[in-house]
Amino acid sequence: MAVAIAAARVWRPNRGLSQAALLLLWRPGARGLARSHPHRQQQQFSSLDDKPQFPGASAEFIDKLEFIQPNVISGIPIYRVMDRQGQIINPSEDPHLPKEKVLKLYKSMTLLNTMDRILYESQRQGRISFYMTNYGEEGTHVGSAAALDNTDLVFGQYREAGVLMYRDYPLELFMAQCYGNISDLGKGRQMPVHYGCKERHFVTISSPLATQIPQAVGAAYAAKRANANRVVICYFGEGAASEGDAHAGFNFAATLECPIIFFCRNNGYAISTPTSEQYRGDGIAARGPGYGIMSIRVDGNDVFAVYNATREARRRAVAENQPFLIEAMTYRIGHHSTSDDSSAYRSVDEVNYWDKQDHPISRLRHYLLSQGWWDEEQEKAWRKQSRKKVRAPRPGGCGGGC
Amino acid sequence: MAAVSGLVRRPLREVSGLLKRRFHWTAPTALQVTVRDAINQGMDEELERDEKVFLLGEEVAQYDGAYKVSRGLWKKYGDKRIIDTPISEMGFAGIAVGAAMAGLRPICEFMTFNFSMQAIDQVINSAAKTYYMSGGLQPVPIVFRGPNGASAGVAAQHSQCFAAWYGHCPGLKVVSPWNSEDAKGLIKSAIRDNNPVVVLENELMYGVPFEFPPEAQSKDFLIPIGKAKIERQGTHITVVSHSRPVGHCLEAAAVLSKEGVECEVINMRTIRPMDMETIEASVMKTNHLVTVEGGWPQFGVGAEICARIMEGPAFNFLDAPAVRVTGADVPMPYAKILEDNSIPQVKDIIFAIKKTLNI
Numbered sequence A: 001m002a003v004a005i006a007a008a009r010v011w012r013p014n015r016g017l018s019q020a021a022l023l024l025l026w027r028p029g030a031r032g033l034a035r036s037h038p039h040r041q042q043q044q045f046s047s048l049d050d051k052p053q054f055p056g057a058s059a060e061f062i063d064k065l066e067f068i069q070p071n072v073i074s075g076i077p078i079y080r081v082m083d084r085q086g087q088i089i090n091p092s093e094d095p096h097l098p099k100e101k102v103l104k105l106y107k108s109m110t111l112l113n114t115m116d117r118i119l120y121e122s123q124r125q126g127r128i129s130f131y132m133t134n135y136g137e138e139g140t141h142v143g144s145a146a147a148l149d150n151t152d153l154v155f156g157q158y159r160e161a162g163v164l165m166y167r168d169y170p171l172e173l174f175m176a177q178c179y180g181n182i183s184d185l186g187k188g189r190q191m192p193v194h195y196g197c198k199e200r201h202f203v204t205i206s207s208p209l210a211t212q213i214p215q216a217v218g219a220a221y222a223a224k225r226a227n228a229n230r231v232v233i234c235y236f237g238e239g240a241a242s243e244g245d246a247h248a249g250f251n252f253a254a255t256l257e258c259p260i261i262f263f264c265r266n267n268g269y270a271i272s273t274p275t276s277e278q279y280r281g282d283g284i285a286a287r288g289p290g291y292g293i294m295s296i297r298v299d300g301n302d303v304f305a306v307y308n309a310t311r312e313a314r315r316r317a318v319a320e321n322q323p324f325l326i327e328a329m330t331y332r333i334g335h336h337s338t339s340d341d342s343s344a345y346r347s348v349d350e351v352n353y354w355d356k357q358d359h360p361i362s363r364l365r366h367y368l369l370s371q372g373w374w375d376e377e378q379e380k381a382w383r384k385q386s387r388k389k390v391r392a393p394r395p396g397g398c399g400g401g402c
Numbered sequence B: 001m002a003a004v005s006g007l008v009r010r011p012l013r014e015v016s017g018l019l020k021r022r023f024h025w026t027a028p029t030a031l032q033v034t035v036r037d038a039i040n041q042g043m044d045e046e047l048e049r050d051e052k053v054f055l056l057g058e059e060v061a062q063y064d065g066a067y068k069v070s071r072g073l074w075k076k077y078g079d080k081r082i083i084d085t086p087i088s089e090m091g092f093a094g095i096a097v098g099a100a101m102a103g104l105r106p107i108c109e110f111m112t113f114n115f116s117m118q119a120i121d122q123v124i125n126s127a128a129k130t131y132y133m134s135g136g137l138q139p140v141p142i143v144f145r146g147p148n149g150a151s152a153g154v155a156a157q158h159s160q161c162f163a164a165w166y167g168h169c170p171g172l173k174v175v176s177p178w179n180s181e182d183a184k185g186l187i188k189s190a191i192r193d194n195n196p197v198v199v200l201e202n203e204l205m206y207g208v209p210f211e212f213p214p215e216a217q218s219k220d221f222l223i224p225i226g227k228a229k230i231e232r233q234g235t236h237i238t239v240v241s242h243s244r245p246v247g248h249c250l251e252a253a254a255v256l257s258k259e260g261v262e263c264e265v266i267n268m269r270t271i272r273p274m275d276m277e278t279i280e281a282s283v284m285k286t287n288h289l290v291t292v293e294g295g296w297p298q299f300g301v302g303a304e305i306c307a308r309i310m311e312g313p314a315f316n317f318l319d320a321p322a323v324r325v326t327g328a329d330v331p332m333p334y335a336k337i338l339e340d341n342s343i344p345q346v347k348d349i350i351f352a353i354k355k356t357l358n359i
Helices: A032-036 A099-124 A138-147 A161-166 A171-179 A212-225 A244-255 A285-291 A303-320 A348-357 A360-371 A376-391 B002-008 B035-049 B073-077 B089-101 B113-133 B163-167 B180-192 B245-257 B276-286 B301-311 B313-317 B336-340 B346-357
Strands: A153-155 A232-237 A260-266 A294-299 A324-329 B032-034 B053-057 B082-084 B105-109 B143-147 B173-175 B197-201 B209-211 B229-232 B237-241 B263-267 B270-272 B289-292 B323-325
Touching: A099 A138, A099 A161, A099 A171, A099 A360, A099 A376, A138 A161, A138 A260, A138 A303, A138 A324, A138 A360, A153 A212, A161 A171, A212 A232, A212 A244, A212 A260, A244 A260, A244 A285, A260 A303, A285 A294, A285 A324, A294 A303, A303 A324, A303 A360, B032 B035, B032 B180, B035 B053, B035 B073, B035 B180, B053 B089, B073 B082, B089 B105, B089 B113, B113 B143, B143 B180, B163 B173, B163 B197, B163 B270, B163 B301, B173 B180, B180 B197, B180 B209, B229 B245, B237 B245, B237 B276, B237 B346, B245 B263, B245 B289, B245 B346, B263 B276, B276 B289, B276 B301, B276 B313, B289 B301, B289 B346, B301 B313, B301 B323, B323 B346
Parallel strands: A153 A232, A232 A260, A260 A324, A294 A324, B053 B082, B053 B105, B105 B143, B143 B197, B173 B197, B237 B263, B237 B289, B289 B323
Antiparallel strands: B032 B209, B173 B270, B229 B263
16 A cells, blocks of 8 residues: 655656656655765765765755745645545545444544534533643544554644543543542543643643654654664654644754654634644644654544555554644634633634534544444434443543553 | 812802802722733833834734733734744744843743743743843843733743843842732833843732822833832831732721731832842841742742842841741642642731731
């Protein structure tokens, strides 16, 4: 199963720099002599050769003055497997996941959605002080979580509760953390949604943005040293990618050759700051090649696309000890948090479009329906059941502490 | 007074003796202004006064500020003066420092001072030290402002007090307003000051209204940096504080006053340069000292005050060791009961005062 790294252009020396060098760098096999050896092999230096000898770049000379144009009009294309109606577009890209797995994906997303609604209301009722919903981004969580091993280490930002949900973190522990009550394994130390679970390899959420990025790289380096056959996945938003820590993290992951997946949730907004004010380049995916990182952009609302990309990235990251960058395009349907009212900076129509026309849950439901694996009756029953589960979770779910 | 002025101001129309009308001259309702609005006013006036002043930070423009402190400013001054930045404290602090070096007068807002740690190299190594390192050639007229210290239910990474950290560094001025008057006067002085000034606001104080004296309503109302204010005169003990705890000290003083203990409450207003003269003069009068702060005890503001008291004339006037009331020496927990017990409460201040006075 080949991941359609669409528009991969093999970079050939005699094509010069006029083609957008910002796209994927594809090198056959191992990453070239220079990378896999601890000391770079240098060409025999001959003054008769008119080739560049600079240690800083491996390139040909050009005698025409030409600036590389940042390619923002037709940016890196967005990989998807399903269309907006949940139909597989290219059958060879269908991951052919078994029914139980697809149902688990669906139930994780919907259960998260239900829990979000109830906890958001709880905040409005004054029962908890703060909450952040995941509306619209559920696909990015479960698609990626499903593609990983259960022991792969997860560093999140704060909008990745679906990863924990997929890993069967008990509902009562989600709640206990938000309520800061006696059942909270974090002993009421952290603000709501700052989950952490050692047993499920989910590093405790930390508030300052992007600090998890260099930390994830360090953890990946440790995994490499330990020959652990383990990948680290690091989630962050497109806003957090503006932080200096992100730059350091990317650079180190590449130079230290770490088995890490950088997963960027590009949801269009950082509180009220739209992407047009956050960056001027072609999103986050375009930055990857600048660091020497294999990169891809996917439709984050397409669970199968997220799954495929993460699966392949994981396989190669571990096999080849190199970082991968996945930019999942999605949309933040909810407010930034309970302290925000997004109607102040975006139209209700825009939000409604994503809610009604391009939602990861609806798209997967269409797929399930077309496969004959789900129907309206089950939908109704599941909705009722999930509300019941969230309202009255059974105690003792973690079985031994996280 | 009202009656006399009524007689003087009586209208010219004659009224029959039975139905004499008098004007009653009631005092105008005192103007109540919240701390948020006071800071907003201060910034607005300075933006108007000097074109080189501008505000930058996350969410400060159309969103009106994460805590709405810059409400209306973007609408009034536009993109050139009120600038939303991408999420990089180090980035925009660095840009602000550069702009200040080039002759502009930036106000750099940190969403909270906790996030200033991501930019602290720019604040200390670039803003604070440059004037000295350049032998006086390169001033950096910048203001760093934002909420500091504990809020409510925001846990460890949103609740640290940076008064001691920034107060430690030569080259910086550090102010910590308590009420609206402080907030407006200090932000204006900070913006007009040619040095880098750190303005430590407090999120919980933003919505609190205070009476705004008439002089504070002037566009040239400035509070001098480096001067403390005695909020309440007293004779038995000096209680020194800054920011929100000043209010708690006044509450404690009110309670103790009923028991016959008169506390002199000093609002520091400025952390650096600290107004030791006012504190010393007060201690020399009362012979007792309690310091109150929200920050951690070790190497804190109270520690500095105690050290300086020992080094100065007031030491010989102390009848008891000075006592510090501080936040608990732990990262701020989230659960309400834990949080309440991690910050100095009125009862803690009363306890410390009574202990010092041996009553």
